[in-house]
Amino acid sequence: MTSMTEPPAESFRLSQLIYDTRYRSMTIQVVAFILILLALFWLGRNIVSNLEDLGKDFDFGFLGSRAGYDINQRLIEYSNDSTHARAALVGILNTLLVAVLGCALATVLGVIAGVLRLSNNWIVARLMAVYVEGFRNIPLLLWIILIFAVMTEATPRPSDFRGDRPEASMILGDSVAITNRGVYIPNVFFTRSLGGNEMAEVTDSAEATVIASSSGLDWFVIILVFVASILGARAIGRWATAKQEATGIRPAGAFWMQVGTVVVPSVIVFLALGATLDFPGLRGFNFGGGIHLRNSLIALWLALALYTGAFIAEIVRAGILSVSKGQTEAAFALGLRPNRTMNLVILPQALRVIIPPLISHYLNLTKNSSLAIAVGYMDVRSTLGGITINQTGRELEGMLLLGLFYLVTSLVISGVMNIYNKSVMLKER
Amino acid sequence: MKKSVFLGTIAVAGLAAGAVSAQTLDEVQARGELNCGVSTGLAGFSAPDSDGEWQGFDVAVCRAVAAAALGDPSAVNFVPTTGQTRFTALASGEVDMLARNTTWTFTRDVDLRFEFVGINYYDGQGFMIPRELGVTSAMELDGATVCIQTGTTTELNLADFFASNNMDYEPVPVETNAEAQQQYLAGACDVYTTDSSGLAATRATFEDPSAHVIMPEIISKEPLGPVVRHGDNEWGDLVRWVLVGLIAAEELGVTSDNVMELAEGTNNPSIERMLGNEGEFGPILGIDQDWMVNVISSVGNYGEIFEENIGEDTPIGLARGLNAQWTDGGLLYAWPFR
Structure with missing residues (x-):
């Protein structure tokens, strides 16, 4: 039986596009694609024609013109003669500052609260439950405003520190002042700076920026030395472990050698640069000198950290619960104390579950920092997205740039966190 | 078919554009x-x-x-x-x-x-300050903390005024007059600046209006x-x-x-x-x-x-x-x- 039925001639009819399952999904996708393109085209066309009706052009030239307004918290040199682009940059740095501070504190709070919520101690576990539910279920904006209101209404005014019998006094040996305008803490500056800035510049009280006017070069050198010494300490640790594995005895003093490697070089650099503390003190209307942590920064930072920390606590708790109880029992059977069990056995395994949702909460925190406007914190939403747009009338351009900034920042954060996630992921070979 | 889609799009876009320019x-x-x-x-x-x-x-x-x-x-x-x-x-x-x-x-x-x-x-831009601070002129405001509504001309005038008189200040940006009033009364800023009519209006709502003075200087023209x-x-x-x-x-x-x-x-x-x-x-x-x-x-x-x-x-x-x-x-x- 070698006869074969001839395959039917390939005849194609238009109706096959809908009724033939071979083509149908393709048809649907093509139609959907065209519709999406049309919608995009319509939106773009709408923008162009509306801009024409309003008589506005599309131009980013405003970024180069003089801003004309002042910004209170600036991490880089800025005055009202600077450009709008510079003002946007100041705002971007302020956003990043509060995002980094917020993520760090939220992680610490979240891990502590998440672990403690699983504690066998009834009071501690319930307290943490109250914290988590309280912060998770009340809008972030309310927390920001509440903390800000407490900071401005309940703390003394700078004028209360004045006089022979002041109503308020500085704490920690007259080094820290908590006022309704913010917290003033001592600042480190360098008398033998590499950047060549002299004392005169540092004592300029008006320059009360968060990172005061010390040369960035000095800090860069210090951080470099610090990172190098940590790498050195880890090398010593590896050497000691190798020795321990070979001989069974950990070399005496390995721990102190590590501590020394971390601390000594940094201290030497500090002394070499002539580090001195600049204490805040009353000058004119306000405190001068030191570092001025404004209430807006503190309120935003604490609110973001406490709020996001509550979510992270739940993630951490879920991560820990996802590790089988057998792991804990096995660790106990080996004689590990609960503390070490948590640090060496449970948390490393829990991290695999914790990291992915943690990324999205870091992103949330960064984007939520745009609520800064509620307390007048000059983030990028307030400078570029607020005053600049308002003074130049470039809403479309400003909002596009603002969106682009948040997009890029979020992608960078999730990119970095994904790399970290890869390193803790279960290694499959 | 391509042509009709194109024409349809143009028609839709045209309709959308028409809405804004109506009388x-x-x-x-x-x-x-x-x-x-x-x-x-x-x-x-x-x-x-x-x-x-x-x-x-x-x-x-x-x-x-x-x-x-x-x-x-x-x-x-x-x-x-x-x-x-x-x-x-x-x-x-x-x-x-x-x-x-x-x-x-x-x-x-x-x-x-x-x-x-x-x-x-x-109108013109003025400064209001608590009487107890004993300031009599805006020229004595060097180093002051100033509450200012963002997105206003006063924001720019303020920067110009302090810069041209070689004085420093710390701006506290606020969104609305009510917010500025709260900050000012809490002492979070020494000075509140806006149009002087606005200052008078704001002061009138204070519990004790006489405890606040409006500086004699008018630093701008605000028609x-x-x-x-x-x-x-x-x-x-x-x-x-x-x-x-x-x-x-x-x-x-x-x-x-x-x-x-x-x-x-x-x-x-x-x-x-x-x-x-x-x-x-x-x-x-x-x-x-x-x-x-x-x-x-x-x-x-x-x-x-x-x-x-x-x-x-x-x-x-x-x-x-x-x-x-x-x-x-x-x-x-x-x-x-x-």
């Missing part, structure tokens, strides 16, 4: 209500009273325009706007006009594509007036001539009390033309012939509005000053109805 007056009349952008609350200028009714000097301008365009001063939908949101609200068509202490500047008029129809209050979108000249003309009418009525002695009487006929041709007994001014603007009668009978003339809301007999207690008629040495000078 504001027609829209307002079709809607039966005027959308008027006011401030979020500044006593005497625009603030809701205890019954929730908006009252004030700026609010009266909205009501006057509604009385002219619709014959009903209460047909106004008040839209509170902040210094930052006001221009977007106007440009997007959310409001038909702004009557909210907005300074007439070159950039706003020319670059931001708005139309200032006139000036209803000549405040109603704003409409650029490009719709008919609507701009209407708002402009309502404002001029309010000012002219005071000059001509037409008040809310005697307007009905005068509308029946007088021997003053200027009043005759303004009140619509002569000429066709209302229909030329596209509204009723007795539009000014509606305006004056519902809100009064400029002087009446001023005295009722912010004048010397009110808690705000502003003197007429620059805002007196030109015949009394002020700057108010109504153009002729002719």
Whole structure:
């Protein structure tokens, strides 16, 4: 039986596009694609024609013109003669500052609260439950405003520190002042700076920026030395472990050698640069000198950290619960104390579950920092997205740039966190 | 097929584009209500009273325009706007006009594509400071912390003033007047700066107004007036001539009390033309012939509005000053109805 039925001639009819399952999904996708393109085209066309009706052009030239307004918290040199682009940059740095501070504190709070919520101690576990539910279920904006209101209404005014019998006094040996305008803490500056800035510049009280006017070069050198010494300490640790594995005895003093490697070089650099503390003190209307942590920064930072920390606590708790109880029992059977069990056995395994949702909460925190406007914190939403747009009338351009900034920042954060996630992921070979 | 999709798209886009450029007056009349952008609350200028009714000097301008365009001063939908949101609200068509202490500047008029129809209050930027600080002049404010509303001309004037006098300051940006008041009273800033009329209005709402002084220095010129979108000249003309009418009525002695009487006929041709007994001014603007009668009978003339809301007999207690008629040495000078 070698006869074969001839395959039917390939005849194609238009109706096959809908009724033939071979083509149908393709048809649907093509139609959907065209519709999406049309919608995009319509939106773009709408923008162009509306801009024409309003008589506005599309131009980013405003970024180069003089801003004309002042910004209170600036991490880089800025005055009202600077450009709008510079003002946007100041705002971007302020956003990043509060995002980094917020993520760090939220992680610490979240891990502590998440672990403690699983504690066998009834009071501690319930307290943490109250914290988590309280912060998770009340809008972030309310927390920001509440903390800000407490900071401005309940703390003394700078004028209360004045006089022979002041109503308020500085704490920690007259080094820290908590006022309704913010917290003033001592600042480190360098008398033998590499950047060549002299004392005169540092004592300029008006320059009360968060990172005061010390040369960035000095800090860069210090951080470099610090990172190098940590790498050195880890090398010593590896050497000691190798020795321990070979001989069974950990070399005496390995721990102190590590501590020394971390601390000594940094201290030497500090002394070499002539580090001195600049204490805040009353000058004119306000405190001068030191570092001025404004209430807006503190309120935003604490609110973001406490709020996001509550979510992270739940993630951490879920991560820990996802590790089988057998792991804990096995660790106990080996004689590990609960503390070490948590640090060496449970948390490393829990991290695999914790990291992915943690990324999205870091992103949330960064984007939520745009609520800064509620307390007048000059983030990028307030400078570029607020005053600049308002003074130049470039809403479309400003909002596009603002969106682009948040997009890029979020992608960078999730990119970095994904790399970290890869390193803790279960290694499959 | 390609062609029809293309044509369809063009048609859709064309329809979408048409919506914005329609005539504001027609829209307002079709809607039966005027959308008027006011401030979020500044006593005497625009603030809701205890019954929730908006009252004030700026609010009266909205009501006057509604009385002219619709014959009903209460047909106004008040839209509170902040210094930052006001221009977007106007440009997007959310409001038909702004009557909210907005300074007439070159950039706003020319670059931001708005139309200032006139000036209803000549103002200047001042500073308010608690009396206990013992400061008597703005030149002593070196190092002060200053509360400032963002998105305003005062923000720029402040930067210029301190820079040109070689002084330093710490700006505390706030969104609204209410927020500024809270911060100032809590002592989070030493000084509050805004238009001096705004300072007087804000101070009047304090528990103890006498504990705060307004510095003698006025550091800027702030001509405040109603704003409409650029490009719709008919609507701009209407708002402009309502404002001029309010000012002219005071000059001509037409008040809310005697307007009905005068509308029946007088021997003053200027009043005759303004009140619509002569000429066709209302229909030329596209509204009723007795539009000014509606305006004056519902809100009064400029002087009446001023005295009722912010004048010397009110808690705000502003003197007429620059805002007196030109015949009394002020700057108010109504153009002729002719």
